[in-house]
Amino acid sequence: MIRTAMTLALLAAPALAPMTAQAAPNTAAFSNFVYQGSDPSDAIKAGPGQYRNPVVQGFYPDPSVTRVGGDYYLVNSTFTWFPGLPIHHSTDLVNWTQIGNAIDRPGMLDFKRLGLSRAVFAPAITHHDGLFYILNTCVDCGGNFLITAKDPKGPWSDPVWLPQVGGIDASLFFDDDGRGWIVNNEEPPGPAEYQGHRAIWIQEYDPKTQKTIGPRTVLLDKGVNPAAKPIWPEGPHILKKDGWYYLTAAEGGTAEGHSQVALRSKAVTGPYVPYEHNPILTQRGLPKDRPLPITSAGHADIVDTPDGKWWATFLAVRPYGNDLYNTGRETFLLPVEWKDGWPVILENGKTIPYVADAPKLPKTPAPPTSGPFKAAESFAGPELPPGWMTMRIPTSRWWSVKGGTLNLEARKDKLGGQEQPSIWARRQQHMNATASTTVRFTPKADGDKAGLVALQSDDFYWFVGLVRDGGKTLVRVEKRTGKGDPVDGVVVAEKSVSLKNGQPLNLKIDVKAGALDFAYGTAPGKWETLKAGADGTSLSTKVAGGFVGTMLGVYAHGAEQ
Structure with missing residues (x-):
């Protein structure tokens, strides 16, 4: 698999200021990211x-x-x-x-x-x-x-x-x-x-x-x-x-x-x-x-x-x-x-x-980029596939890819803040699509969160994942559908969840044209819908504006560092 040269560039860059003694940053570990779509x-x-x-x-x-x-x-x-x-x-x-x-x-x-x-x-x-x-x-x-x-x-x-x-x-x-x-x-x-x-x-x-x-x-x-x-x-x-x-x-x-x-x-x-x-x-x-x-x-x-x-x-x-x-x-x-x-x-x-x-030319073996297909990312490492992207340009190495896991440091930069948050994502390529992943994350402070995101811009996104709020751990759906919404998003649905330390949580976003379904589960293949039929037209170019398309990926945020 062809890998981006970005890691080598970051490692070769001048060393960042040495870290003073402090607690290790909270990390969200993602595995089994599967994208599937049809039209x-x-x-x-x-x-x-x-x-x-x-x-x-x-x-x-x-x-x-x-x-x-x-x-x-x-x-x-x-x-x-x-x-x-x-x-x-x-x-x-x-x-x-x-x-x-x-x-x-x-x-x-x-x-x-x-x-x-x-x-x-x-x-x-x-x-x-x-x-x-x-x-x-x-x-x-x-x-x-x-x-x-x-x-x-x-x-x-x-x-x-x-x-x-x-x-x-x-x-x-x-x-x-x-x-x-x-x-x-x-x-x-x-x-x-x-x-x-x-x-x-x-x-x-x-x-x-x-x-x-x-x-x-x-x-x-x-x-x-x-x-x-x-x-x-x-x-x-x-x-x-x-x-x-x-x-x-x-x-x-x-x-x-x-x-x-x-x-x-x-x-x-x-x-x-x-x-x-x-x-x-x-x-x-x-x-x-x-x-x-x-x-x-x-x-x-x-x-x-x-x-x-x-x-x-x-x-x-x-x-x-x-x-x-x-x-x-x-x-x-x-x-x-x-x-x-x-x-x-x-x-x-x-x-x-x-x-x-088709042109009468020699065919090229290639992964599918058209028609219905499924793409499963194993996170074998040491880098992400070249089609994965992050918002803006990172100035430090806050992620790692190895052994089937993508680890994201839960940093203070966040969605909605015109910042460089801990997010990696791939494109939504079909009108009807599903993105799912497994996350291991222990939110330690109110405001900590990690999960799946469907994002069109800082002002228009949807999130489903684990959050800490009022001292409780919740699985929550949040949205931001314009500059009038809070930067941290609006709570759409939530439910208390009890996870043992390190226990995985499965997350899924189903896209059906302009409708979004959000689900979670603690056992393989068993899903509980948290929110169905959410208005996903907010992720359309007509509503959100701009020149980009929706990205589906994983995100982590830490309220304290």
Whole structure:
């Protein structure tokens, strides 16, 4: 199993101040973490030679893809979760295995105490002359930067900051002559005329000095139809085919109006002419009552295959109810058809298919990332799998993984406090999902707690686990469903529980679209429901806001240290 390099980085970091004599910190020990999920769309069966959309389910937005020979590498946004910018590998564009994280060392970036939808936006990956490049933006924490690696598994370099590149969503294109060009979303050349008025800019990049050079040039102001006042042109990429330079970008914002557009030019710096049948991908304007809708499609990246075919990765969402989705923005795949010299991902008016014919490429053995599946984490150690993340960036080693147990120090940092709490979590990847674990924890002081959490942000989360309150040990469900709720959450349900020292307690969260069930048990396979039918729509993007999806994981907090 591939492990993150984070532990090595922490151990190699300068030593923390020596601890004075004090009581050992209280620790919560978690074992047997099992995730399982399915979706209504699973009823649509994939036949031989077909694949399922999305190809990478759950909170994997802003996909960027590159090819090196017969290998494909994918990177996604993670915002303020750490380790960040997951790197996936595939040989068939369908089956993906995470091989690392590009941001895996605490010293690479400083997420401060930013909200969970800030920090690292929209990475773009490319390969040139034996080196992998990722351009990215650390929003509110430094701006645009570049990291490189000879091996996409890592290690990736420390960030090289690009102060001349403003805005967000920078990507890098290398021309046939070896010259590099950075394109990005930025402020327009004059005053913004309306909310969402942005422009796409280009500037040359020198890979030898790792600096931008020469003038900055506007490639697209407003969008492909300026008279319609299009909003948020972003996520730009340049590709070259048959002597044409193609500029593709998202438009319309990342909600239901999202789309992808294309322009082309005979010169890399333009002028670029838009495709007369734009957008080349969107789901806006389709009937809202269509069954099993897929919406908000855009932010595409186009890649070719060795046999001359073209494919696009892009983000979209799978809502329930009225545009509610807890799983976040996910990675989808569709073929690209070239029509009269233009790349078309999906004709206007067509729906994104859940099942489609797969690329004729060598298959990649990989753990499932699409369709119904079960994933059991054994916590064998010494590290967590690369898909597990914590909130913001830790400055000390407060966890250990060994012998089937994930141990979390119950620290004072807590959920809801814009802090760096003792939490490790993995993505909710299905509309209907179950997460369960076994915890051994003895809360010693009022306020101590440890258990399972379903979390969308500091302001929107649900917790079930052991707590100490009024000198009593309780199993409790708590929630925070907005800034108006207390930081420590609101008690939803609780029950006194008597556990012998070290006795395990089983915990479970069942997610059924927008409903949550919470259960506990002291014997294997025997569950007692503590709260059924809780309103889980608070974990949807529509309610909670932001750009992330729900994370399911384990958490510990100590009121005294």
